[in-house]
Amino acid sequence: MGETEKNAAFLKEIQGRMERKLKDGEIEIIEYWKEQIDRVASMKPEGVAALQQQLKKISEMMGNRVRTIKKDLSH
Numbered sequence: 001m002g003e004t005e006k007n008a009a010f011l012k013e014i015q016g017r018m019e020r021k022l023k024d025g026e027i028e029i030i031e032y033w034k035e036q037i038d039r040v041a042s043m044k045p046e047g048v049a050a051l052q053q054q055l056k057k058i059s060e061m062m063g064n065r066v067r068t069i070k071k072d073l074s075h
Contacts, residue, residue, distance in 0.1 A: 033062070 001009075036058050045051040 033058075036061070 040051070040054045040058065043051075043054065045054070
């Protein structure tokens with residue numbers, strides 16, 4: 001196996017690891033937000049206003065997380 005083949009194999013291995021890490025992170029994020037939505041779905045709200053309030057809370061949590069990640073990326 002020549003140097004070029006070794007480099008290609010190494011790059012393919014690193015790419016596979018990165019893809020796996022990204023997918024694992026995506027699964028973790030989706031599971032977290034699914035849990036939040038499932039909690040709201042299992043509630044017995046007193047009306048639409050209570051449900052809207054819970055959905056607004058989840059939306060704010062998501063917005064805060066996005067802002068935090070963007071801030072981390074900009075540094």
